Amino acid sequence: MIPRYSRPEMVAIWSPETKFRIWFEIEAHACDAQAALGVIPKENAEAVWKARNMTFDVARIDEIEAVTKHDVIAFLTHLAELIGPDQARFVHQGMTSSDVLDTTFSVQLARAADLLLIGMDRVLAALKARAFEHKDTVRIGRSHGIHAEPTTMGLTFARFHAEMARGRARLVNARAEIATGAISGAVGTFANIDPAVEEHVCAQMGLTPEPISTQVIPRDRHAMFFATLGVIASSIENIATEIRHMQRTEVLEAEEYFSPGQKGSSAMPHKRNPVLTENLTGLARLVRSAVTPALENVALWHERDISHSSVERAIGPDATVTLDFALHRLANVIERLVVYPENMMRNMNKFRGLVMSQRVLLALTQAGVSREDAYRLVQRNAMKVWEQGADFKSELLADPEVTAALSPAEIEEKFDLGYHTKNVDRIFARVFGES
Amino acid sequence: MIPRYSRPEMVAIWSPETKFRIWFEIEAHACDAQAALGVIPKENAEAVWKARNMTFDVARIDEIEAVTKHDVIAFLTHLAELIGPDQARFVHQGMTSSDVLDTTFSVQLARAADLLLIGMDRVLAALKARAFEHKDTVRIGRSHGIHAEPTTMGLTFARFHAEMARGRARLVNARAEIATGAISGAVGTFANIDPAVEEHVCAQMGLTPEPISTQVIPRDRHAMFFATLGVIASSIENIATEIRHMQRTEVLEAEEYFSPGQKGSSAMPHKRNPVLTENLTGLARLVRSAVTPALENVALWHERDISHSSVERAIGPDATVTLDFALHRLANVIERLVVYPENMMRNMNKFRGLVMSQRVLLALTQAGVSREDAYRLVQRNAMKVWEQGADFKSELLADPEVTAALSPAEIEEKFDLGYHTKNVDRIFARVFGES
């Protein structure tokens, strides 16, 4: 988690203050449930809530932990300092530290997911707006970095929208995966605590009870969560890569917005570098780097070992903060992306009609020329364009073997751009439910 | 994909024969749809189906590819050899190679997922059977590899069942992710082919039309698929790790089935090594190794580059074949696992009651002793057990500070195993819907 790549909203979820606040709420709700079951006195349960409006002193808790070497005991000791040892006597009864820690981690990840969904919605909104804005802005489609056939800028935005929408659906699933809580005791048997406590705490904290836990919530859930973030990060890289390509000097079909005061480089003032999307490419690598350790965290020894903990202290904040920042940076890039339709048209015409070769090939076949022959005819004329800078249409019109199969009007018609965009509305309807 | 770690059913999905069969079906269905649209003659579409009962000559196709350096063209050439060039004239019309290749890959991955689901169901059935068989087989729960509190072997199987059931649900999602087809032409605009062809082919091949494709189906789908396999593999490692621990010489609570004729080691004939679960641990690493390249495959250049292709030629078969094999090996291990309840009981009694310390701690607190004091009392007596091999219960009964708070009968009661298993039925009901 690097300050320059973080937004305060997400950072706040991972602050010590937030953590202790959630710990407190879990303990207090557990007391309520224990009181309702008659396990602890009602007044003690109520008394715990006094701390609701108090401030947990992070430095003091750290100080206690330095002695006890146990974070939850340190917190409980501090809580007792706040509400009085007598009132605090029944707090945490029958629970094990992981009941608090794991349930808290779930709350934090669920909240993080909620923030990420907001970020994704912003990206989706931007992509949709730009897709409709450029629905009919024709540009050349490229495979292998080589001109293929015309497409539109709107389709590019639309496919990124579809990809991000899939990412959103995956994140909703991933959120559900980790939104479980466990208050099940030392090895998950509820020996010392009634399952009703777990149910109450989970309901209050917006979680589902973990059907079967050990000392901890099973880590396949978290692995799935971080793997999902990794896939979303890769989609961000996908969009970033497209924009970086568009901004290349020789292509220049779009540019990241360049604020008037911004300096591109200390040495080359004219340069407008796609630094945001390059940065997003790097951030995607960082988010993805959480996937492997999360997968390695799944196989814990018996009812738990604590090897996962240090990993999660890092990747919990790091992956969510970085992805959150990246989503908003991406949204910003898309919202403000400067698109150059004229450059798109200029690029498309670079090879004077060559990109229409597929249509001509098809027309020849349909006119009865064998596939092999049609291929040969098209290739022959295409090579003249490629090697001598000839105009493809003119060459075709001058090739007697071609004109034997196709009339001049038919050849002309093959160079109509509308041919390539005729299904854009249908595709938009598939993606957006409207066009 | 290593022969010794593969099952023929899954290998068959990835054979050249299967691949060409699917290519053929896609081309033939596409011809049907084109004929229905009036784009190509009905009789040509029908003629293509002649090849339905013919055998595609893999060696011949390879031979042609060696010349053309293009696999789909090689196949189409061979198809024309089989059904006659005239009949084959309209095959592939308006399509691009990736229409065939990507749709085929989806069919293969969907079929692979179906096989994997069968493997998971076998694992689930085995886990459920063993869970009910050992629902009440008490063993010690361990955190950090250290004895904690009693649990049951049935709960161990049940939690693996819950984890695998989650894995199964994830795989169903992942299957849906990749079960899309695309027949959308060179850059996905349907310029040369009507979307109706895609709809027909997908319906016939059991796929959903990709809402918006470029030349290819977007690779975030595949990334999600392989990431899901990676999570399932990690769950296999989790189960394997538990069994490896149980089979340790000093623990010996369970053993992989050891067939009478089997030789454990060339040097130490008495050894029964958990080689299957160790192997599963390695196989899990292999399946997971597909995740990162799948994530790196997402960001293709513009409407496609072919960098993903070599990766998928490897991880497509490798990850599915290996996971398929691992699931059946795992099922076999679980089905035949030899469980030693007496050893479990013997291990649990190793520290003469020490594992009940949590109950005693709680009882002291409830009897009005402060948390800090209760902790001190329990720790004092526990250390005698630890260091001098004393019996925990006897020590407690002899400690006046303890007996001042708890009667001998109350202390006795804390060592009752039923206390720890009383909620097993409730947990089973959560996991299995029955208990």
Next chain:
Amino acid sequence: MIPRYSRPEMVAIWSPETKFRIWFEIEAHACDAQAALGVIPKENAEAVWKARNMTFDVARIDEIEAVTKHDVIAFLTHLAELIGPDQARFVHQGMTSSDVLDTTFSVQLARAADLLLIGMDRVLAALKARAFEHKDTVRIGRSHGIHAEPTTMGLTFARFHAEMARGRARLVNARAEIATGAISGAVGTFANIDPAVEEHVCAQMGLTPEPISTQVIPRDRHAMFFATLGVIASSIENIATEIRHMQRTEVLEAEEYFSPGQKGSSAMPHKRNPVLTENLTGLARLVRSAVTPALENVALWHERDISHSSVERAIGPDATVTLDFALHRLANVIERLVVYPENMMRNMNKFRGLVMSQRVLLALTQAGVSREDAYRLVQRNAMKVWEQGADFKSELLADPEVTAALSPAEIEEKFDLGYHTKNVDRIFARVFGES
């Protein structure tokens, strides 16, 4: 390991035949050493060598393994079938299977490394030749995909040479890492076999004795080996990415060689796609995918568990075969790369002098203008080029604030290309020791 991405030389290293041949040699050399120590009869040791010219029947060994479920025992049984049970009686005495398996794996990896070094040498030779060929071929240097300052194509080749030379040195180190053998018995104590046997076998097999082994050779060695392959693969990706960029339609500064008969695409005959370098990009991902499982293989339980074995059966051949193929494919691409110097010059002139802005900035500073002011002056004129397509030099000559600091001749001089190439020889001397 995919046939289409493999070369027979490397595949042969991993064949069962090669493996059994190495097993045999290790066993036979061990017998020699045992005989020299007087542990086994000399005539038995000599008799073993009878099998030197016999063929090991892989199918027969597999058949035996199907019964014994142990590969080394199966081999030894077959060896006894070949040379007679009496003669074979002392084979493998005091050894454990891993002595054979691990030492064999080292031999295979060392041979694989030797082949890889040959591949790297071919790449290095190609890069050097092309570097000198294009030492003075000026092209624009780009940062962020944006034109920066002139450089030469030779420098591009030269830096790839330097990178590959580093890779070669790393591979030499990595080869040394894994070129150790161990004949140390069940847990590495030499209880049943004298260290002299290990020394003799290693000397004969071209290995160093592992200073301290357990049942196995420590896996940090292998992790380092595969990590090194991963770094080299990334360097291949680096070169491939450069070429893919150069071949982009809008850039077209170089192209992969396109054989006359080759078909680029079934649909677009004019296309010449950089499919080899795209493929190399994917192959690099595959080689890298071996790194994480190799790292996960390091932490084995106690004196060994067998989890590493399945991983190595896959990544051993896969990573080396794929990298070997990639190196030769890369060499081929570089050797035959078609370079377009005129296009390089045309691209460089796209922004009419703008790339010289750094020089002008510097000249202004040196002429006494403050850094801030110089920056402002350069930026002001650069923006006119960018936005209005003006000529940079002309604008500068027309800007009184600029000409107040720099004379027309001085401005002129800033646009001399020789300025940028003046140190090429010095750099070449650093890289190649000659220029």
Next chain:
Amino acid sequence: MIPRYSRPEMVAIWSPETKFRIWFEIEAHACDAQAALGVIPKENAEAVWKARNMTFDVARIDEIEAVTKHDVIAFLTHLAELIGPDQARFVHQGMTSSDVLDTTFSVQLARAADLLLIGMDRVLAALKARAFEHKDTVRIGRSHGIHAEPTTMGLTFARFHAEMARGRARLVNARAEIATGAISGAVGTFANIDPAVEEHVCAQMGLTPEPISTQVIPRDRHAMFFATLGVIASSIENIATEIRHMQRTEVLEAEEYFSPGQKGSSAMPHKRNPVLTENLTGLARLVRSAVTPALENVALWHERDISHSSVERAIGPDATVTLDFALHRLANVIERLVVYPENMMRNMNKFRGLVMSQRVLLALTQAGVSREDAYRLVQRNAMKVWEQGADFKSELLADPEVTAALSPAEIEEKFDLGYHTKNVDRIFARVFGES
């Protein structure tokens, strides 16, 4: 980088203060070199050094960067504030930001490597001391977690020493890989700056000049560096795993030192958990997570893109700080590890002699029994021990087929532990050069 897993010495290397100090030194040394070349006035170069004893105001630099959006310009602006705009006029002349940034990163990584080497030396010293302390402490060697043959605790420490020593040698190599600097201008051509400046700056900063750079130092160097850290981390995991196994309740051959006041768990006061080594296992995963993004950073576009930058801002500090902490935590664990030789002996005797079966097998073969028969005889008696808890030696002595081949004294001798430790000194001599 998590405060609880970091040491201030390593954190300091990555502080903004340190970074700006290095930036300053690079700029100042560059001015010296430029003055020596006569490019800038000598007095300006000298004036820059005035800032040597000044404090760079991090907040002020951040403030400027918020406007300029360029960190190096922000720093230079602040430097001009400190030493006066006139004196600062020639600072950074002919340089590009990356000259400063990349050279600084090299200095930081080299310093980090130096600290890591100190940590490794501490680990090595601890391992050596414990190895000699327990050179003759016999314990059972285990393969597959199953008892195999006796070994000694000293050999365990010794093999970890050998592994860490390899790690140290790798780190020395890795340090050399990244200890290069570049002052070569916008695309690495030295167009605007003489190579002599680079040479001077590198010499002053303890670096080697990068033979050929672009705008940046090539990232294969950094990939190798982080890959090396990943291998070392895996070795830490290897040692940690051994200790975790030894501390298992059923094994208990060693324990992490447990300070008197330490609380193991809030619920189970008797527990002494191997939390440090579990934590090290997790930290190893974190360090390794830097490897993949570092590999992905190698392929930059043309003369550079900035995608690597955000990755390095994270993994630079994270991986080195975490590994540094882990090395010292590991050293601490080893130094204070509580070893239980009696428990080792007790564990070894668990299967009453069964672990000697290999010796008996060998003796039978040497006595003329066929390998197959010997195997059968040993297995027969071993199974009685395994299944009925019999004593292995007694069973052998009572088996007439065995005694037909071996005398009672010969059988007795097979159970002598000295047989297994006889080569320990030779192995120690290999590892430590002494024994």
